[in-house]
Amino acid sequence: MHGKEAAIAPHFARIGITVERAAIDTDRFGTFSGEIARMGTMADAARSKARAAAEVTGLPVGLASEGAYGPHPVIPFLPIGQELLLWLDTETGHEIIETMTDERPSYDQQIVTSPKDAVAFLARTGFPAQAVIVQSVQAMAPVAKGITDPATFDKAVAQALAQSGQAHLQIDMRAHMNPRRMAVIGELAGRLAARLNTPCPACAAPGFGRLRTVAGLICRDCETETGLIAADVHGCTACRHEVVLPRAGFADPAHCPSCNP
Numbered sequence: 001m002h003g004k005e006a007a008i009a010p011h012f013a014r015i016g017i018t019v020e021r022a023a024i025d026t027d028r029f030g031t032f033s034g035e036i037a038r039m040g041t042m043a044d045a046a047r048s049k050a051r052a053a054a055e056v057t058g059l060p061v062g063l064a065s066e067g068a069y070g071p072h073p074v075i076p077f078l079p080i081g082q083e084l085l086l087w088l089d090t091e092t093g094h095e096i097i098e099t100m101t102d103e104r105p106s107y108d109q110q111i112v113t114s115p116k117d118a119v120a121f122l123a124r125t126g127f128p129a130q131a132v133i134v135q136s137v138q139a140m141a142p143v144a145k146g147i148t149d150p151a152t153f154d155k156a157v158a159q160a161l162a163q164s165g166q167a168h169l170q171i172d173m174r175a176h177m178n179p180r181r182m183a184v185i186g187e188l189a190g191r192l193a194a195r196l197n198t199p200c201p202a203c204a205a206p207g208f209g210r211l212r213t214v215a216g217l218i219c220r221d222c223e224t225e226t227g228l229i230a231a232d233v234h235g236c237t238a239c240r241h242e243v244v245l246p247r248a249g250f251a252d253p254a255h256c257p258s259c260n261p
């Protein structure tokens with residue numbers, strides 16, 4: 001629905017895979033502006049979309065993207081984004097997931113009580129290349145989504161203020177309305193394509209790559225295990241073959257629960 005194939009298809013074309021857009025209403029799997037809550041994890045939502053895409057197109061493989069944005073877990077006043085791309089071979093059940101973190105996403109929101117504060121919000125968003133959403137604080141449904149011109153914005157803010165005295169302003173996170181998000185999805189697609197081009201050393205299935213990380217990097221001063229990443233686990237989701245790749249170096253004592261409790 002949101003034109004992501006423009007960012008994804010070129011990467012897949014390079015490895016000889018043609019991406020066809022599936023005509024399905026993906027809003028039923030959840031929306032960013034909250035009208036429909038997402039069920040389950042990001043991977044669950046992407047898997048449902050990929051399966052639906054395979055059904056609609058009649059193709060054996062479904063590809064779906066899912067994003068989640070919110071406060072940074074360590075620095076709550078900074079936003080952080082997670083993007084996920086899922087490849088599902090519906091004939092074998094073979095699933096390959098590639099994820100990416102965006103430390104500088106175009107993601108922001110504010111509740112304002114005056115048109116002046118609303119305009120101040122716009123000034124820091126990258127508007128109009130970056131679209132915004134205006135919601136009344138009472139109503140769940142937005143007054144207007146995908147706003148990219150000042151007149152529509154002013155009108156929507158006035159309407160929300162008239163309804164509840166407050167307007168909830170948000171960055172529109174839909175990919176076609178959020179150039180930063182579209183670029184990140186493109187980069188992620190490049191990684192997934194490269195991964196699909198990497199055969200498993202044990203069974204030759206496509207998609208050998210990083211599955212997870214393992215914490216426990218050793219402190220440089222006292223050799224205690226820290227919460228930092230000690231190794232990456234690469235593997236094959238077809239045959240379960242895995243390789244553990246330890247990371248070089250030691251943890252700074254600042255991250256050590258023993259040296260710096």
Ligand SMILES: [Zn+2]
Nearest residue numbers: 200203236239
């Ligand atoms: Zn394998």
Ligand SMILES: [Zn+2]
Nearest residue numbers: 219222256259
């Ligand atoms: Zn230590």
